[in-house]
Amino acid sequence: MTADRALADARAADEVLAKGEGGPLTGVPVAHKDIFCTDGIRTTCSSKMLSNFVAPYDATVVRRWRAAGTVLLGKTNMDEFAMGSSNETSYFGPVRNPWDLRRVPGGSSGGSAAAVAACIAPVATGTDTGGSIRQPAALTNLTGIKPTYGRVSRYGMIAFASSLDQAGVLARSAEDAALLLEAMSGFDPNDSTSVDRPVPNYAAELNQPLNGLRVGIIREFFGAGLDPAVEKCVRAAIEQLQKEGAVIKDVSLPSLPLSVPTYYVVAPAECSSNLSRFDGVRFGHRCEQPKDLLDLYKRSRGEGFGAEVKRRIMTGTYVLSAGYYDAYYLQAQKCRALIADDFARLQ
Numbered sequence: 001m002t003a004d005r006a007l008a009d010a011r012a013a014d015e016v017l018a019k020g021e022g023g024p025l026t027g028v029p030v031a032h033k034d035i036f037c038t039d040g041i042r043t044t045c046s047s048k049m050l051s052n053f054v055a056p057y058d059a060t061v062v063r064r065w066r067a068a069g070t071v072l073l074g075k076t077n078m079d080e081f082a083m084g085s086s087n088e089t090s091y092f093g094p095v096r097n098p099w100d101l102r103r104v105p106g107g108s109s110g111g112s113a114a115a116v117a118a119c120i121a122p123v124a125t126g127t128d129t130g131g132s133i134r135q136p137a138a139l140t141n142l143t144g145i146k147p148t149y150g151r152v153s154r155y156g157m158i159a160f161a162s163s164l165d166q167a168g169v170l171a172r173s174a175e176d177a178a179l180l181l182e183a184m185s186g187f188d189p190n191d192s193t194s195v196d197r198p199v200p201n202y203a204a205e206l207n208q209p210l211n212g213l214r215v216g217i218i219r220e221f222f223g224a225g226l227d228p229a230v231e232k233c234v235r236a237a238i239e240q241l242q243k244e245g246a247v248i249k250d251v252s253l254p255s256l257p258l259s260v261p262t263y264y265v266v267a268p269a270e271c272s273s274n275l276s277r278f279d280g281v282r283f284g285h286r287c288e289q290p291k292d293l294l295d296l297y298k299r300s301r302g303e304g305f306g307a308e309v310k311r312r313i314m315t316g317t318y319v320l321s322a323g324y325y326d327a328y329y330l331q332a333q334k335c336r337a338l339i340a341d342d343f344a345r346l347q
Contacts, residue, residue, distance in 0.1 A: 059156025
């Protein structure tokens with residue numbers, strides 16, 4: 001909880017509103033996934049490794065939302081370093097689904113999803129590397145937006161897999177998501193992967209008719225393993241889109257079955273590289289009384305990282321090693337290109 005910051009932000013919003021000024025987000029309470037650096041506030045990535053780290057600056061997403069007049073309530077729990085799909089790998093304990101405390105909210109942005117679903121905050125940030133906004137949104141009955149890579153700056157967002165990570169929003173309605181996405185989007189010179197394109201007025205597009213909108217239904221998603229209850233919901237949504245005038249088209253992505261194994265090579269490889277900076281020397285957890293430099297590295301990392309993070313670091317280091325780079329990492333990148341080509345060919 002960031003009580004002092006919340007009160008200061010609220011006072012600033014009140015002053016703006018008293019002058020008859022401000023925008024649609026002035027005074028709106030928000031929460032940030034604890035992967036975004038927040039100036040003067042702990043930014044932990046839900047890891048023992050960063051449990052005492054206080055960020056010296058705001059991430060671009062945090063800064064832009066604050067400039068829009070939002071009020072920061074606090075930071076949300078998450079899977080450690082955003083690695084997980086159930087939000088059970090956090091150093092601070094698991095997140096529960098507010099609809100049923102026996103169930104998970106999905107990960108890794110489960111803390112943000114739970115906070116919004118439980119009406120603790122009306123909106124929250126999330127990040128999505130392999131479904132970590134979209135899955136929690138589905139499991140907690142929210143609107144979750146994972147924007148196209150490059151639309152939202154990653155500056156100040158602690159990296160997991162840099163070529164896949166993207167910031168987005170979790171909200172209770174499409175309108176809320178549109179307003180927040182517009183505020184967080186746009187080119188950022190601090191992020192070399194940021195795309196320099198105008199930001200649309202997303203909210204203005206919400207009530208446009210769907211006549212002629214082409215919606216592809218991916219054949220491979222309706223095979224073995226799909227829960228009948230889930231399929232029923234999806235089919236009902238497709239039927240509603242048709243009633244609204246959308247054109248439904250059956251499409252195929254032949255390389256789609258390669259996506260999960262490709263992800264589990266590319267993402268751990270990038271994680272292994274990104275997390276090498278956490279060595280107990282400059283910031284983060286440091287072991288007690290190290291005997292020498294190697295002991296400092298080994299014990300600081302061994303104590304600071306949880307089991308899931310260690311597994312992914314070891315997997316990534318293995319596939320990047322001299323003897324296996326061509327056999328695993330290079331092949332995964334070729335599969336990634338095939339998947340992208342499948343999407344590019346869709347008409």
